[in-house]
Amino acid sequence: MQSDHKLDVKERILQVAGALFHKQGYNETGINQIIKEAKVAKASLYYHFATKDELCIAYLQQRHELWKESFTEFLKNKKDKVVSSFDFLMIDNEENDYRGCSFLNMLSETTPTKSDIFWQLQRHKEELLSFFSTELIDEELAYTVYSLFENAIVESQLFRNQQPVLRLQKIAASLMNKS
Known part of the structure; x- marks a missing residue:
């Protein structure tokens, strides 16, 4: 011990x-x-x-757990968790100065040959997709909304404002209303 x-x-x-x-x-x-x-x-x-890679893996594991706890806590009492997930993203943007997703940022700095790091990145995104799949049931719709969410992260980081998140949230809500 x-x-x-x-x-x-x-x-x-x-x-x-x-x-x-x-x-x-x-x-x-x-x-x-x-x-x-x-x-x-x-x-x-x-x-x-x-190694530095071992430190990176521990960081990604910790970051995943902290992000997941915050995400779950934020959505706990929300009626529409899917639409509200975009609200969570806007708060995260403000708190982290539009730095984007730690996992997507790390993806741009690594390769599949670093399999332990790459697996941590995949696991985080698979769990996020699983959230949308659980909430929406329809796998195609879940993947589409997940893709909109991921794009909202990247676009808001690129343009350093909330407009992409708001636009993609509206599209996601529209798609859910049509299904």
Whole structure:
């Protein structure tokens, strides 16, 4: 069992690495920067994470759980969870300065040859698609709305405003009313 001190160091490394990966990207974030900003020794980082990729996987796992908890909590009392999911996206845009999806951002910085990282990206998106499939039942409609949601993330990041989210939310609502 790890001591509280070691757990604190690990969490601090993860927190700093996660903030840096999200803000400046995986490839632009160096191990030395993480060590400096987390205020840990190099040996401490490598004690918890043997490689930068291993740190990335832990970050993606943690990011997935935090995102999923926030998403679920936000939608908990909403009547129309699908349409409200776009509202969640707008709040996320505001809170994260239109930085976009950590998983899509990481996708642009990795390849399928990094299978453990790639699997984390796929798992996150598969669970999001599963949410839409559960809510909408119709698999084709679910995939279409999921695709609109994903596009809303990318477009709002690109244009740094909520208009794409609002437009695609309206399209999703229209499609759901027709089904």
